[in-house]
Amino acid sequence: MSVRKDWRNKGIGRVLLETLLQWAENHPRIEKVFLEVFVTNEWAIHLYRQMGFVTEGRRVKQVQLHDGEYVDDLIMARFTNKEK
Numbered sequence: 067m068s069v070r071k072d073w074r075n076k077g078i079g080r081v082l083l084e085t086l087l088q089w090a091e092n093h094p095r096i097e098k099v100f101l102e103v104f105v106t107n108e109w110a111i112h113l114y115r116q117m118g119f120v121t122e123g124r125r126v127k128q129v130q131l132h133d134g135e136y137v138d139d140l141i142m143a144r145f146t147n148k149e150k
């Protein structure tokens with residue numbers, strides 16, 4: 067997800083994520099939601115942790131950036147209340 071630059075840090079990302087998770091909780095079959103995020107993206111990781119996402123893994127040098135540098139990413143997940 068991405069919020070337009072001048073609208074960031076105003077609670078929109080949180081509302082988007084809350085809406086998604088509410089939809090997932092009410093869906094009859096969805097048991098787990100997962101996402102991928104660059105390890106360098108501290109703000110996003112902060113928000114995901116607050117929303118109950120837990121790190122399940124780290125993929126080393128998963129993405130090569132325009133400048134040739136590599137970045138790791140994290141896999142984060144949260145179970146819905148239908149988890150068996």
Ligand SMILES: CC(C)(COP(=O)(O)OP(=O)(O)OC[C@H]1O[C@@H](n2cnc3c(N)ncnc32)[C@H](O)[C@@H]1OP(=O)(O)O)[C@@H](O)C(=O)NCCC(=O)NCCS
Pocket residue numbers: 067068069070073074075076077078079080081102103104107109110112113
């Ligand atoms: C990550 C992103 C979606 C978050 O959306 P947002 O609307 O800015 O987030 P919110 O305003 O709901 O903030 C949620 C939390 O993050 C913190 N946060 C968000 N932007 C921040 C900033 N620029 N500096 C410090 N903290 C920040 C808020 O303080 C809040 O935490 P708190 O409740 O402890 O205060 C948004 O920053 C974005 O679009 N980033 C670029 C794209 C991106 O990285 N997407 C994620 C890819 S995995």
